[in-house]
Amino acid sequence: MKGRHERAKKGWTGVAGGGGLLPLFVLIVLKTDFLPQVARLGDTGFTKVADEMVMKVSSFDSVVGAPVPLTSSSDEMRDHVDASKDSNQPSQFLAMNGSKDSRLINSDVAAPRSNLTCNFSSGTMDTCTMEGDIRIHGRTAMVYVVASSDYRAENATTVIRPYPRKWEQATMERVRKITIRSTAPGATDIIPLRCTVTRDMPAVVFSTGGYSVNFFHTMNDIIIPLYIMAREFGGHVQLLAANYDHKWTAKYQSMLAVLSMYPVVDLDTDAAVRCFPVALVGVQSHKVLGINPALTRNGYTMPGFLDFLRSAYSLQRHEVTPVSRSTGQRPRLVLVLRRKSRALTNEAEVVAAVTELGFEVVVAGPEDVSDVGRFAAVVNSCDVMVGVHGAGLTNMVFLPHNGTVVQIIPWGGMKWPCWYDYGEPVPAMGLRYVEYEVTANETTLKDRYPRDHPVFTDPISIHRQGFNHLWSTFLNGQNVTLDIHRFKGVMQQVYLSVTAA
Numbered sequence: 001m002k003g004r005h006e007r008a009k010k011g012w013t014g015v016a017g018g019g020g021l022l023p024l025f026v027l028i029v030l031k032t033d034f035l036p037q038v039a040r041l042g043d044t045g046f047t048k049v050a051d052e053m054v055m056k057v058s059s060f061d062s063v064v065g066a067p068v069p070l071t072s073s074s075d076e077m078r079d080h081v082d083a084s085k086d087s088n089q090p091s092q093f094l095a096m097n098g099s100k101d102s103r104l105i106n107s108d109v110a111a112p113r114s115n116l117t118c119n120f121s122s123g124t125m126d127t128c129t130m131e132g133d134i135r136i137h138g139r140t141a142m143v144y145v146v147a148s149s150d151y152r153a154e155n156a157t158t159v160i161r162p163y164p165r166k167w168e169q170a171t172m173e174r175v176r177k178i179t180i181r182s183t184a185p186g187a188t189d190i191i192p193l194r195c196t197v198t199r200d201m202p203a204v205v206f207s208t209g210g211y212s213v214n215f216f217h218t219m220n221d222i223i224i225p226l227y228i229m230a231r232e233f234g235g236h237v238q239l240l241a242a243n244y245d246h247k248w249t250a251k252y253q254s255m256l257a258v259l260s261m262y263p264v265v266d267l268d269t270d271a272a273v274r275c276f277p278v279a280l281v282g283v284q285s286h287k288v289l290g291i292n293p294a295l296t297r298n299g300y301t302m303p304g305f306l307d308f309l310r311s312a313y314s315l316q317r318h319e320v321t322p323v324s325r326s327t328g329q330r331p332r333l334v335l336v337l338r339r340k341s342r343a344l345t346n347e348a349e350v351v352a353a354v355t356e357l358g359f360e361v362v363v364a365g366p367e368d369v370s371d372v373g374r375f376a377a378v379v380n381s382c383d384v385m386v387g388v389h390g391a392g393l394t395n396m397v398f399l400p401h402n403g404t405v406v407q408i409i410p411w412g413g414m415k416w417p418c419w420y421d422y423g424e425p426v427p428a429m430g431l432r433y434v435e436y437e438v439t440a441n442e443t444t445l446k447d448r449y450p451r452d453h454p455v456f457t458d459p460i461s462i463h464r465q466g467f468n469h470l471w472s473t474f475l476n477g478q479n480v481t482l483d484i485h486r487f488k489g490v491m492q493q494v495y496l497s498v499t500a501a
């Protein structure tokens with residue numbers, strides 16, 4: 001579906017309601033710990049931009065400085081030096097050969113000692129790798145490659161946005177630009193910034209901008225790409241985040257701490273000049289919730305990534321072992337619920353039905369999934385995850401090996417795009433995938449549209465009216481009332497597949 005490439009995000013606007021009454025036969029109900037911003041924004045792989053969202057996410061604009069033009073006048077230069085005084089930095093910013101201050105001139109820049117390779121060929125991301133004498137000044141979003149053997153005057157300056165959704169212009173506009181500036185070996189017209197912090201480890205520059213409020217995007221656009229870029233350094237790597245979001249880094253600290261043993265640097269406000277022998281600017285994303293081992297330096301795979309998650313969250317179960325039916329043990333099933341759209345209107349009956357089949361059911365609403373570590377442990381204790389298409393299904397990454405994912409596909413010709421996000425990636429994670437596509441009888445759309453409306457007779461014609469229309473009609477515009485008999489038939493098969501006689 002083409003709409004895929006027009007994805008954008010929208011905050012939920014519906015009022016919270018219903019869903020609060022859970023039946024007595026729910027064996028386990030998670031305690032709630034409601035985080036409004038997570039519940040409002042935690043959504044789906046289908047995303048859509050609303051203006052208020054853009055405003056929210058782009059608030060960083062006010063704190064970042066503009067990149068320093070290398071040809072700036074000495075007045076502008078002084079302003080920059082002054083601006084850094086409060087953070088107790090020496091006057092080490094760019095000096096021209098006209099500078100009276102000879103302390104600024106490094107005498108060791110004559111020989112080529114750095115190299116820079118960029119790859120702009122992917123439709124998903126731009127990445128640059130550099131080695132040698134690399135100096136990063138966060139506040140101006142400048143990365144200097146000093147005495148570059150690859151120096152060419154015509155492309156001495158390269159600008160990239162370190163977020164892997166290059167095809168989504170609206171998203172990328174919210175991601176801070178990083179300017180990579182090479183200097184020629186022996187250049188005397190440009191004297192690089194002096195290092196205030198020198199590290200012997202590689203640096204990885206990424207962004208927590210984009211859609212990091214959404215768990216699908218957090219994993220797909222940031223964590224998997226960081227794993228691809230940084231895992232090989234065994235924690236000895238400095239992560240530097242543009243569009244730095246303190247809440248985000250705090251929330252995902254467990255994963256970040258396994259990738260790097262050092263706190264993430266807030267690139268937006270950082271006044272230091274940090275020097276590294278190696279830097280990777282921009283992160284790689286290969287496919288939805290996946291990794292292409294051939295494109296990684298160490299042949300990384302999704303099972304390896306899942307092991308990384310298990311270690312980050314100390315998850316105990318590595319794999320599912322079939323539960324014996326004769327001993328009366330019950331396989332555990334986590335039902336991931338949505339509340340404002342694509343909600344299950346007959347949640348209680350659904351829970352009753354799968355309980356009756358023999359599952360031990362864990363019900364998880366948006367408020368339960370917001371504590372990642374706690375929910376990861378819950379998911380890991382389960383054999384099966386069930387949910388209507390949405391970002392909550394991303395939590396499948398915490399299932400043990402051989403677990404089963406059941407995606408309920410809402411009405412509206414949504415089979416392919418839903419599979420693309422949460423079906424196609426599943427086997428490579430070592431999990432099993434089952435799909436349940438709702439019929440026209442199982443959607444609340446039937447309360448709003450007559451049966452002879454194109455919503456029912458030709459849903460694809462709604463897709464053709466554009467992504468906004470598809471979004472508001474089929475993703476935001478319906479709840480699901482499962483046909484219990486039909487659903488039970490599918491879940492009976494799942495039950496048999498995860499149990500043994």
Ligand SMILES: *[C@@H]1O[C@H](CO)[C@@H](O)[C@H](O)[C@H]1NC(C)=O
Pocket residue numbers: 119120121122295
């Ligand atoms: C550049 O990236 C593309 C797409 O990710 C990849 O296929 C290609 O091999 C890369 N080129 C180099 C020289 O690494």
Ligand SMILES: *[C@@H]1O[C@H](CO)[C@@H](O)[C@H](O)[C@H]1NC(C)=O
Pocket residue numbers: 113114115131132133
């Ligand atoms: C880049 O420079 C480093 C040392 O600074 C060197 O070890 C490496 O081989 C160089 N890489 C390329 C592709 O020239």
Ligand SMILES: *[C@@H]1O[C@H](CO)[C@@H](O)[C@H](O)[C@H]1NC(C)=O
Pocket residue numbers: 116117118152155158
């Ligand atoms: C600069 O241009 C050269 C030649 O076109 C190219 O090989 C090199 O990759 C470019 N470097 C960057 C950083 O864009």
Ligand SMILES: *[C@@H]1O[C@H](CO)[C@@H](O)[C@H](O)[C@H]1NC(C)=O
Pocket residue numbers: 096097098188189
């Ligand atoms: C710096 O030096 C170069 C070469 O010596 C000269 O062409 C250039 O005009 C000088 N720039 C300044 C700002 O003095």
Ligand SMILES: *[C@@H]1O[C@H](CO)[C@@H](O)[C@H](O)[C@H]1NC(C)=O
Pocket residue numbers: 319320321322401402497498
């Ligand atoms: C995964 O499940 C299938 C079917 O139950 C079983 O044949 C296989 O041995 C399981 N694999 C692992 C690693 O548990």
Ligand SMILES: *[C@@H]1O[C@H](CO)[C@@H](O)[C@H](O)[C@H]1NC(C)=O
Pocket residue numbers: 439441
């Ligand atoms: C949908 O409901 C109608 C009326 O209740 C019924 O006639 C029809 O068979 C149902 N269709 C499916 C696919 O269940």
Ligand SMILES: *[C@@H]1O[C@H](CO)[C@@H](O)[C@H](O)[C@H]1NC(C)=O
Pocket residue numbers: 014015016017018019339340341342343444476477478479
């Ligand atoms: C779906 O259900 C929720 C909760 O009951 C409700 O707030 C929302 O308006 C419903 N949406 C649609 C499209 O029916």
